[in-house]
Amino acid sequence: MPILELTSLTKHFGGVHAVDELDLSVEEGEIFGLIGPNGSGKSTTVNLICGVVSVTAGRVAFEGRDITGAAPHRVLAAGVARTFQNIRLFGHLTVWQNLWVAQNSVEDRRSENFAKRWFFGSGAARDAVDEQLEFAGLAGKRNELAANLAFGEQRRLELARALATKPRLLLLDEPAAGMNLEEVHALDGRLRTLQQAGMTIVLVEHVMELVMGVTDRIAVLNFGRKIAEGLPAAIQEDEAVQQAYLGGSVETAHA
């Protein structure tokens, strides 16, 4: 059974078909690439899965459960975490606090009572935050305000914040945007580490060095429709894909 399954998922913004009858299934443990020219509906797809925008038609199932139209915090509680295309940290909270508010997974919820969880703090939650900081390589910055971090550090913190919720599926919306090659390689390594730990990842990305290297399978969107799906090598050879990226209008060729 696929861990994430989209069935004829559709989103219309007025007359614009941002996502059109999209079928997608992601297997547990794989890194799944979602690519396509600008405006092809990749970010909208992520927002539909997370419940940030309402679904026009179709179905989203996670681990066999229907989560179509669930509120974002419920999608997260089900085990799906995400990052944003333009980083959205809590700038005036410290690095440590950014992770602390995200300690919100289901097991955490069951293990402690309300007062302890929210007002008196618990050792377990604090330890978990420290662990995440260590993995993100931000232990030395724990008391910095998130807004004061360098760009690469902010990206790392946002990923750490998503991981702090202990998800089973991670949706990354252009995590490599604005990164230099060195940072892209570091991200590549981090994603592989996560995959080895059993994480399933959906990677929305423009940076082909990353997508072609790290993903197991790729789906290509254009104008909200899926035009190709398969192994990275096959996608690179695919004519429809080349058409979408290069043969289309001049704007999309530059995108």
Add this chain to the structure above:
Amino acid sequence: MDFFFGLLQIIGVHTLLGLSAYVVLQTGQVTLAQAGFFSIGAYVSAMLTVLAGWHIIPALLVSASLAGIVAGIVGFPALRIKGLMLVVATIAFGEFIRLFWFNFDYQIAKEGITVGPQGGEGFKQIRFFPENGWSTLDVAIFIWVIVALVMLALWWTDRSRAGAVLRAVGEDELAAQSVGINLTAVKVGAFAAGGFIAGIGGAIYAHYTTHIEHLNFGVMLATFAIAYPILGGLRNVFGTLVAVIFIQGILVEGLRFMGDWRNLLFGALIVLAMNIQPRGLIDERSVKLVRGLFTRDTRN
């Protein structure tokens, strides 16, 4: 001496009012309904002590809880609106409560005189303190014990995960939802907590002034409620306290000698203070400054 105790009482009550808005402002919601919740605390507690003969402490807790519940109910429609629309909606709600008291008439005869809220005439003879022989000093101590307890609770919350969650919602609602924060619970909870604190303030206010009327609880009071935490800064609860002392103690009372010119200077000084300290009177810089006074290490 009574003048100073009187001033202490005003500062105490306004601190509670300011803190009630502080909690809601942390979640990024601007509310002008706090005077309404304040009036619920005032009227309901006064009815409990005067008409039902309760002691002030249970009356205060019950009326504040009621104010908190009403505030929570207001919090639900407030979820769907943001920014300026929320400001307008909360003004409307505050006025709704004020006009309710304007029309509310419920009097009973007690020991030969009629007591109780009397519509536009207001609610007179709220005499719990004098009847029980509390001096102005006793009342001032009572008020400040409560203010201290509320400040301690909020200071604690600020440092807890709950406080970080409130601020996270205030910074970015979408990101907050995406890390699992239930926006509805947080926003309604903040409104209810703010309403509870405003209710405590109102209950105390009714009993030290002994006479309340609907005009006490207008938009002007609601404006003061949000002005304190905004002027003081949302960094911590002491900002609100400092702002109340600055406005009520220094500007309102301290400038009395200036006669009619006071109001002019009053506005000018608030504008000046906000320009000098744009993130509030208590911001990162002033906290560092104060810390520097108490530590030998001057590297900071």
